[in-house]
Amino acid sequence: MAVNNTQRPRGRVAGCLQAVLVPLIIIGIISAWNYFKDDESPSSSSSSSSSSSSSSDDKGGDxxxxxxxxxGGPDPDKGSDSYKKLDCDDSGATFKALKIMDGAILDDSIQCPAGTDIIIKVSISFGSxxxxxxxxxxxxxxxxxxxHPGDAGAGGGQLVKGDCIDSTAKEIPCASAGPDDYKVLDLVKTESECPAKTTDPLKLTLGIGRPYDVICGRKAA
Structure with missing residues (x-):
């Protein structure tokens, strides 16, 4: 039986393949990095509180x-519910930033200060x-x-200290509150944290990410 002595040992073949594949992998990683870096296209999404105090997820920002x-103000080029930064003296500017907070996936985890009329959720996407x-x-x-629907007691925006609610915890203008409605004294995690003047603490159902679980209230009238 003839023996073929020209066959390479398996170890040497594997070594050759590794020598070729390692630089190819490195080149591939560098190419992919450059592709995503060049194709990076940040965009924003927003959630705006309208004058009717509702919130919705919109696209917007820059x-x-x-x-x-x-x-900032509306950005009609990106959609009816889009927003972008503008000079404050621009005729298209409709709001000014009171506070910049971290981004969050859960809407309830963001609590803007009193006086906030609109909430813009800015996000970054990569690619086209x-x-x-x-x-x-x-x-x-x-x-x-x-x-300014976000002012305390005005009946819009997020619920804040100084707002009024009805018996179902729905926010209402304090000017129209009746004997069965409540004034919000504070928003806390537990009833024991409510201020002394609280007569009607309202424990809420579980809200993931929400910074408070109890509305400290007293009769509005």
């Missing part, structure tokens, strides 16, 4: 970081797709007009 004092994205920040904005 790629630059927001700062307190920045102004404009949908979804990674939450990066939240803009708590105040209207530049005289319409």
């Amino acid at each position: 790629s630059d970081g927001w700062k307190v004092g920045d102004c 797709s404009g949908g979804g994205g990674i939450p990066s920040s939240t803009v708590c904005g105040r209207n530049l007009s005289g319409d």
